[in-house]
Amino acid sequence: MYRIPEQNLDRLFSLTAEKSKLYIPADTAAGTAQFMPWKEGLKLTDAHNTVRSAKDFFFPQTENLVGFRVEGKSIEVIDVREETEDFVVFGVRACDVRSFSILDKVFLADPVDTYYKNRREHGTILSLACNMPEETCFCGTFGIDCAAPGGDVQMWQTDGWFYLEPLTEKGNAYIDTVSSLLEECGGEAAAECRRAIDAVKKKLPLAGLTTEGFGGDKMAELFDSEKWGELAEACLGCGTCTFVCPTCQCYDIRDFNTGHGISRFRCWDSCMYSDFTKMSAGQPRLTQLERFRQRFMHKLVYFPANNDGEFGCVGCGRCLSKCPISMNIVKVMKNLTEGDQ
Amino acid sequence: MQEIMKKRASELLLDGTVSRVIGWKAGDFVYDITPAVFESAEEIEKDFVYTAFCGANLSKYLVKESKKPGKTLVFLKPCDSYSFAQLVKEHRVNRDSVYAVAVECRGKADVDKIRDCGVKGICGISEENGTLTVDTVYGDKTLPLSEVMLEKCASCKTRKHAVYDELLGEEGEEVADCDRFGKVRELESMTPEERYEFWRGELSRCIRCNACRNVCPACTCEKCVFDNDNSGIAQKAAADSFEENMFHIIRAFHVAGRCTDCGECTRVCPQKIPLHLLNRKFIKDINELYGDYQAGADPDTRPPLTDFRTTDAEPSIVYRRGEK
Ligand code: SF4
Ligand code: SF4
Ligand code: SF4
Ligand code: SF4
Numbered sequence: 001m002y003r004i005p006e007q008n009l010d011r012l013f014s015l016t017a018e019k020s021k022l023y024i025p026a027d028t029a030a031g032t033a034q035f036m037p038w039k040e041g042l043k044l045t046d047a048h049n050t051v052r053s054a055k056d057f058f059f060p061q062t063e064n065l066v067g068f069r070v071e072g073k074s075i076e077v078i079d080v081r082e083e084t085e086d087f088v089v090f091g092v093r094a095c096d097v098r099s100f101s102i103l104d105k106v107f108l109a110d111p112v113d114t115y116y117k118n119r120r121e122h123g124t125i126l127s128l129a130c131n132m133p134e135e136t137c138f139c140g141t142f143g144i145d146c147a148a149p150g151g152d153v154q155m156w157q158t159d160g161w162f163y164l165e166p167l168t169e170k171g172n173a174y175i176d177t178v179s180s181l182l183e184e185c186g187g188e189a190a191a192e193c194r195r196a197i198d199a200v201k202k203k204l205p206l207a208g209l210t211t212e213g214f215g216g217d218k219m220a221e222l223f224d225s226e227k228w229g230e231l232a233e234a235c236l237g238c239g240t241c242t243f244v245c246p247t248c249q250c251y252d253i254r255d256f257n258t259g260h261g262i263s264r265f266r267c268w269d270s271c272m273y274s275d276f277t278k279m280s281a282g283q284p285r286l287t288q289l290e291r292f293r294q295r296f297m298h299k300l301v302y303f304p305a306n307n308d309g310e311f312g313c314v315g316c317g318r319c320l321s322k323c324p325i326s327m328n329i330v331k332v333m334k335n336l337t338e339g340d341q
Numbered sequence: 342m343q344e345i346m347k348k349r350a351s352e353l354l355l356d357g358t359v360s361r362v363i364g365w366k367a368g369d370f371v372y373d374i375t376p377a378v379f380e381s382a383e384e385i386e387k388d389f390v391y392t393a394f395c396g397a398n399l400s401k402y403l404v405k406e407s408k409k410p411g412k413t414l415v416f417l418k419p420c421d422s423y424s425f426a427q428l429v430k431e432h433r434v435n436r437d438s439v440y441a442v443a444v445e446c447r448g449k450a451d452v453d454k455i456r457d458c459g460v461k462g463i464c465g466i467s468e469e470n471g472t473l474t475v476d477t478v479y480g481d482k483t484l485p486l487s488e489v490m491l492e493k494c495a496s497c498k499t500r501k502h503a504v505y506d507e508l509l510g511e512e513g514e515e516v517a518d519c520d521r522f523g524k525v526r527e528l529e530s531m532t533p534e535e536r537y538e539f540w541r542g543e544l545s546r547c548i549r550c551n552a553c554r555n556v557c558p559a560c561t562c563e564k565c566v567f568d569n570d571n572s573g574i575a576q577k578a579a580a581d582s583f584e585e586n587m588f589h590i591i592r593a594f595h596v597a598g599r600c601t602d603c604g605e606c607t608r609v610c611p612q613k614i615p616l617h618l619l620n621r622k623f624i625k626d627i628n629e630l631y632g633d634y635q636a637g638a639d640p641d642t643r644p645p646l647t648d649f650r651t652t653d654a655e656p657s658i659v660y661r662r663g664e665k
Contacts, residue, residue, distance in 0.1 A: 028546060030613035031457060048461065051611055052548065061548065062578045135370055135462045135478060203478050205370065205464050234376040234402070236555035240611050243550045252577050267578030274568060275575075321452075324552045324609035325397065326373035334369075 001190060002164045002175060002182040009162065012181055013038050013090070019177050020086040020124075023057070025050050035089065044091060048134050053246030053318065054096040057089060058119045059103060061243075062267040065115070065253065069261040081115065084122040088174065091128045094149035095139045095316035099246035100125070102314070105307050106249050124170045127151035129197060131158070136317030138206035138330065144314060147197035158193040165190065206315075206330060213337040216305030223297060227335055232292035234325045239270035241319035241328065242295065247312050250276070271295050296332045343391040345509055346416060346444060350389065351382035353414055359440050360411030363402050365395045371466045372452040376402060391416070393468045396449035396491050398605050400425040401558040403434045413439055418446040419513060420493065422502040423601035423637030424558035429504075430640055431599070433561050443502040445510030447471070448486060448494035453613070455489045458482075492617065493604020496521040503637055521602070525621050540586065546612040547585040549578055553606035553616055559596040559636075593619040598627060598646035601637040630654045 004012055016022045022038040025045045033047035035054060067078035100120075107116035127149035130137070139146050148154060152171035156163045164182065166172045175182065201207060214222070242248040252269040255262045269276055271294040275283060285291045303312030313329055320328045350362045362385065366377035372394045379385045398421045406413045417425055422443060428434040455463065455475060462478030468486060475482045498521055500513020528536055554560045554567075566572040567588060576588065593600075593616075602624060606616040627634055631645035631654065 029542060030546065032546070032613050034546070046459075132461050132479065135464055200478065204462070205478075230377075233378055236552065238550055238552040238555040238609075240548075240550040240552045240609075243548045244611060254577065269577060273577075274564070275570065275577075278570075320373065322611040324556050326368050326375045328373075330369065331375075 001185050001187045002179075003161045003185045003189075004164070004182050006157070006160050006162060008181060009044065012162075012178055013042075014040070015178050015181060016088055016090070016174075020088055022088045022090060024090045038090075048130065048132065048137075049093050049096075049316065049318070051244060051318070051322070053099065053244060053316065054089060054092050055099060055103060055246045055248075057087070057123055058100065058116055059107070059249065059251075059268075062265055063115060064263055064265045066264045067258075067261060068264070071260075081118070084119050086122045086124070088124045088126060090126045091155075092125050092149070092151060093130055093316070094127060094144050094146040095137075095314040096246050097125060097127045097149055097151045098139070098142070098144050098314045099316075102247045102303075102307075102310065102312060103249055105310070124153075124174050125151035126153045126155060126164075126174070129154065129156045129193065131193070131197060131200075133197075133200060133204055134317060134321075135205050136320040137204060138209050138315035138317065140201060140204075140207065141209045141211060141315050142311050142313060146201070147194040156190045156193040158189055158196075161189065163190040163193070209330065209333065211300075211311060211333075214300040214304070214311070214333065215309060216301060219301055219305065222301055222336060223293070225336055227338075228289055228293045231327065231332055231335055232289040235272070235288050235292050235327055236324060237272045237274065237288050237291065238324060239272045240322050240324065242270035242272055243268060244318040244322050246316055246318070247299070247314060271298070296329060299329060300333070342444065342510055343389075346391050346442075347385050347389050349442065349507075349509060350379065350385050350414060350416075353440065354380070354382055354385070358412065359414040361406065361409070362389075362414040362416075363399045363406060364389050364416050365391060365397065365399075370463055372450070372455075372463065378402075378406060391444065393448075393450040393473065393486060394452065394466070396451070396494070396608055398424055398556075398558060398603050400428055400434075401556070401561065403428065403439055404561055407434050407438045411438075414442060415439060416442050416444050417502065417505065418444060418449075419500050419502050420446075420497065420601070420603045422504055423635070424603045425637070426503040426640065427599060427601050427637035428558060428561070430637070431561075440507070441505045443505035443508045443512070445513060446494075446500060448490045448497065450486055450489050451491040451608070454491075455484060458484060458489065460484075491604065492607050492615070493602075498602065503639070522621060522625050524615075524618055525625050528618065528622070543614050544586045544589060546614060547589070548612060549576070549585055549588070550611060552609045552611065553589075553614075554592060556605045556609045557596065558601070558603060558605070559599045560592070589616065589619060593623060596620065597623040598634070598644045599636050600624065601635070626656070630656060 017038050023035045024038050025033050026036045026042050027045050028034050033045040033050045035050055064080045067080055069076040107113040129149050130146040133146055152168045153164050153166045153174055166175045250269040251266045253266045255264050272291050299312040304310055320330060353359045362379040364379055365374045366388045367390045368374055374394050376397050376399055399415055400421050403415055429436045460475055460482050463475055465476040467474050471486045473484045473486055496519055497516050498519045499515040501515060567576050569575055600620045604617055627645055634645050
């Protein structure tokens with residue numbers, strides 16, 4: 001275990017940024033928190049979590065995949081891939097850390113997504129324990145411990161200090177690059193901080209929510225539930241929930257006519273959209289009810305069915321706080337199991 | 342107020358006047374209210390709420406619900422009633438199949454503003470005489486409602502309804518000291534470069550979730566051009582960093598003269614982009630060029646942008662580039 005006083009945080013940022021690109025969660029002009037490249041003077045946010053999740057680092061909202069230059073009758077294929085530079089992300093919460101392993105299951109499974117893998121290999125994740133979880137947090141439901149957030153280095157902020165514990169090789173390498181600013185220490189303070197967080201966790205309003213009633217084996221009964229109609233009724237089909245969600249992984253691939261060629265790009269997609277997975281025969285999910293059901297069935301049933309029981313939600317609470325009509329995965333879970341739980 | 346509304350809704354459902362009620366349904370944390378359709382007195386009794394967090398405008402749901410058999414009761418706050426009237430005017434909602442109940446409103450709260458005051462872990466909130474008591478995982482806090490109101494309520498133009506079949510509570514007044522164009526004037530006085538920077542900064546946060554468009558009562562196209570593959574301009578995401586700016590500017594043009602300034606776009610934006618400023622700029626220009634006009638205020642007047650007269654002002658002559 002290592003530690004650094006809070007007032008030296010700027011020096012830590014500056015030393016880190018000398019070696020590689022550094023991102024920290026900071027406040028935008030509107031007061032919303034967002035991961036931003038660190039530059040002199042940028043301050044760590046007080047907000048609990050960022051509006052956009054940290055998945056952008058590995059799975060950006062849009063990216064160019066390949067280009068085609070057309071000249072006369074010849075088409076030249078342009079490989080736009082380049083090796084990503086090393087980067088460090090500071091202050092990732094436990095839920096988002098877990099989301100990376102969920103995305104890995106999709107993008108690193110055969111056939112490997114080389115664009116994703118490239119970024120994944122170059123990123124070092126410094127996680128930060130949650131001293132004050134929000135009422136919308138329910139990571140515990142999925143077995144995530146916000147007091148021990150994981151990643152390459154896990155950190156605790158307590159009594160004027162940041163405590164750092166490297167967990168991986170990348171984490172050790174990071175500690176080496178900034179060791180001139182760190183002092184070695186015992187694990188008592190971090191353990192004390194963990195105990196304090198454990199006590200808070202018990203008081204969270206969603207502490208009692210369990211995944212009972214969900215999972216890969218509940219396909220038929222949940223799919224056919226009569227409650228979807230009522231749950232989906234007010235949904236605007238906007239896709240906010242999918243875009244702020246750290247584990248939503250769907251994308252579309254489109255061609256952009258640049259005038260003298262084609263830029264083929266991919267961008268996030270959302271099962272809430274009317275043209276999601278639209279094929280020549282049309283969109284298989286005819287109304288918002290089916291689209292809405294897809295989102296929650298994917299997280300709570302299909303994903304675990306295909307991934308040894310692992311759920312596709314990390315309980316970050318973003319869809320709870322950002323849905324314009326306040327419909328979300330917790331309401332869906334409670335409602336579908338009403339009477340059983 | 343909530344109890345009066347529940348009682349009235351149940352009565353009208355039971356005596357068959359209406360077949361369904363569009364209202365607000367309780368959530369898990371008081372502030373997370375969901376618009377809902379209630380079909381029985383039992384459902385009303387169980388989940389119907391009307392609190393300081395019922396900011397959501399229910400009128401757009403009528404596009405779908407008013408096509409169902411029987412009458413649909415809808416509760417309308419003053420600002421919602423303008424959206425409703427505008428939808429009727431545009432023939433998107435059938436007036437005869439709606440039973441509009443006007444409810445009084447003294448402004449609705451914005452949970453994000455409560456959070457901005459440093460309040461974390463909100464478990465419950467109660468309101469009494471304009472004071473909110475917030476019960477959190479980390480202790481209690483009190484805040485005046487007036488300081489944490491939604492942007493649309495803080496700059497409310499009128500507490501008087503445009504239209505209704507029945508009024509519950511007291512009818513409000515126009516808000517005399519409402520300065521909803523203050524920020525627009527500020528933007529107008531900037532240089533074009535400053536204004537460009539302002540909007541680039543704000544719109545750069547956009548994630549193109551489309552919440553603003555999908556909540557907007559003026560956006561009721563069956564298929565938005567931006568969703569339509571055949572339109573040639575379908576955009577699932579911005580292909581370059583300027584595209585989301587175009588999306589918002591085009592959308593603002595498309596609702597100009599029809600936007601009632603209900604404020605829903607700004608309320609729902611997860612990135613806190615002040616979209617209402619684009620719409621208010623159009624409203625202000627329309628007022629100045631063609632005389633005061635409020636969309637949704639009445640069923641008959643022709644909207645200035647679809648009513649051509651030879652005496653109409655020529656905007657490019659009235660406003661010279663960059664100056665007034
Ligand atoms: S479904 Fe909601 S709570 Fe779960 S990970 Fe996604 S945004 Fe977070
Ligand atoms: S199907 Fe829907 S819920 Fe599942 S990852 Fe895709 S967008 Fe997210
Ligand atoms: S659940 Fe909410 S955020 Fe998701 S598409 Fe529906 S209205 Fe939008
Ligand atoms: S709601 Fe906000 S983030 Fe979403 S598309 Fe509209 S402006 Fe962009």
